[in-house]
Amino acid sequence: MAEISSQWFYRLKAAQRDLIERCGTIERAAAIASLSKSQMGRFNNAGDPELMPLSAVLMLEAECGTPLVTSVMAELNGRRLADADAPGAANATMMAAHADVVVQFGELIAAAAMAFADGRLTPAELAGIDRGAAKLEIAIAELRKAAAAARGTGGLSLVGGAA
Template sequence: MSDAFLYRVKAAQRDLIERCGGIERAVTITGFSKSHVGRWNNPNDPDLMPIGAVRALEQDCGQPLITAVMAEASGRRLTDPEAERQSEVNVLAAHAEVMRLSGELANCVAVAISDGHFSPTEAASVDRVAASLEKAMSELRAMAAVVKAQGGMSASLRLVRD
């Protein structure tokens, strides 16, 4: 396994724990000890979640974060069975969130490299913002797929006059 893959899995573990309500709640969901879950949440600890814990946490938050990383490592991508729900997403709101997070990511990287050194802590900060951007992009792409499948839809644009 490559280091990059392991860093992706560790980042997905951290995101999954966060989306399930933090370490304490992940302990309740998985039945593992607080120290064990803490090691999964620590980017510097090599411990990886067992499949049962991954499944329980992904089911709890409804987001297959680690499963998606595993699929991507095999050149695959997951599909969202609730894609129809995305058709209700406002095109402008979805685009605005992607653009906001793009700006936040650009700023985070600029701050991280401004002193000429990119530390592991700064890399973790960049990764957190990138994960949020990745989620927003995924939501925008799912919405676009539904729009294509339906042959188009209103973009909820309104003309404002004085």
């Protein structure tokens, strides 16, 4: 089996951290996956080489309802996950999804500007930028889902009247 590049390794580690965060705390994620807190802490640490076992990934993704690590693994293999028709997707609001993209983009730009200010990017600053990019990526995915749902119902009327 070919080794994964450091770029993909860091993407997987970032997805693990996001997954743990979505489940609440390291302690809660450890309890859900039936693993020790110290082991879950290693999965959450960007500098630790240990990756989550597949069983832990599946349990945590089921808990938070989002295939964060699975999506990165699919992408690593040149694939994308397709969402089944999610219940309530047609009720998603474009304005809220758009606003979230704008907020997440602003937070990413602000974090990056602060990191760039001294002319040096530390591993912690790079991890912060990566976390911001991950949040923006999720917000964009939600906006795209809302747009697709609205398109599937013939569009939206944002200011009274018919679509």
